[in-house]
Amino acid sequence: MNSTASTLNTQNTSTSTQGAGVANSPPGTSPTFSPLYQQIKTLITQSLQSGEWKPGELIPSEMELAARFKVSQGTVRKAIDELSSENVVVRRQGKGTFVATHHEARSQFRFLRLVPDEGVQRYPENKIIEVKKMRAPAEVARLLDIKTGDSVVFLRRVQSFSGVPTILDELWLPGAIFKGLTAERLNEYKGPMYGLFESEFGTHMIRASEEIRAVCADEFVAQLLNVSVGVPLLNVERISFTYGDRPVELRRGLYLTSAHHYRNELS
Amino acid sequence: MNSTASTLNTQNTSTSTQGAGVANSPPGTSPTFSPLYQQIKTLITQSLQSGEWKPGELIPSEMELAARFKVSQGTVRKAIDELSSENVVVRRQGKGTFVATHHEARSQFRFLRLVPDEGVQRYPENKIIEVKKMRAPAEVARLLDIKTGDSVVFLRRVQSFSGVPTILDELWLPGAIFKGLTAERLNEYKGPMYGLFESEFGTHMIRASEEIRAVCADEFVAQLLNVSVGVPLLNVERISFTYGDRPVELRRGLYLTSAHHYRNELS
């Protein structure tokens, strides 16, 4: 709509017909410049963050964006290419470019790397054990980039594959975003919680970071997962991020790996 | 050198001046076509596989390749872009494009995801426990895509961080490629084994696939890692692939995660 283009670093001062000319710093002026397509990428990300285009929706065509930002289609293309490779956006030939959403078969298992040793991957059943509001302990606050004592929602659940309890999850969510999250709403929701987070709380996760360790089941855990005390489990600590790399979920999962394994591709 | 271009699918028959025209299948002829840049990518990969350019070496410039393949620089660029994002090749502005190698700081930890809970990551010390030739068991043969009973090299080692045994590795390597691998050569080699594999056996790994489980240390393992029986460990089973997605290494690692964790980025 408005001239978003005015924010660009396009220092196309003197030289020649058309062409790049982005990164030439005028003597003695502002410090850093970045390629045009990076700036476009940032602008698009900001529009996503501000909710101008919501998950699942169609964003303007490359030509439209090129016009809006006053750059060539190729430059917009390169920006979108990167967003696409980061799974922020999905391109569909002949249709357009869509904001990535967790409400899709493609995304069902994006963050769930536990796959069965045999048979096909299917989504587990959910059982909510506990939901409560609490004040963030120092460690949780640090990881979520909020203040100690700030309100957080704590959540515990067990996930089962074909009736076999396999995952015990504990989550901490910033109260500022997730207030109003109840066991009821969680129980009536099917599929990945990230779908609910997106629809009900307007928070879409774009990436996550995990730390994995091996631990043994204590009494409490053993009971919930219906295994013996001492059984080895995968301890997966995850921090999930939304647009702008803001952490918005802390999750600790305990995975039973007697019939499943954590799959990872190194490249 | 020779007209490698003759192998291209360029079906630039009739229409107009220049331009795409790759994926139009002439009525009733060969089945599948792929974009030009994909074909270029395949040709480059074949040259890598054949050893025309070795790890660490400079490959021809984009202009040269464009001339060789009779396509535009942009098309070569897109092919190289993908190879670069797959870590097959490394671009250096002002210098050229180089074949990726494990002999670099950048690549030291590419496949080793175990990082210390505190402090900086440093490369562990190696102790070779055992090296022997054997006949491939059915399971090993299947995973390495060779025949049961084929010769394989089996290798066991312990890796320590600051003197603390942390990783017990068992490896199976195809004898056809790795014959001549001895404990001696392994012991006198510093840094990741992949560096040695590359220099001494001409085999460069481009990607790997891992399956992770939690297990408990048995008596044998406990002794080697200097821990108690029953201590929980990460069991990491890895298959590594070289050019053309050929599996060339099977590795089972047991990771002690009391002072380290396995780090993974989900995106």
Next chain:
DNA sequence: CAGTGGTCTAGACCACGCT
């Protein structure tokens, strides 16, 4: 058929590394 993303080309200029 029109509109979208996907491929390809040709040519310009830039930042970088070397000599």
Next chain:
DNA sequence: GCGTGGTCTAGACCACTGC
């Protein structure tokens, strides 16, 4: 100063989708 990869443009044609 020259050669390299990196950015940007303009314009062509293609394949796919849906009206």
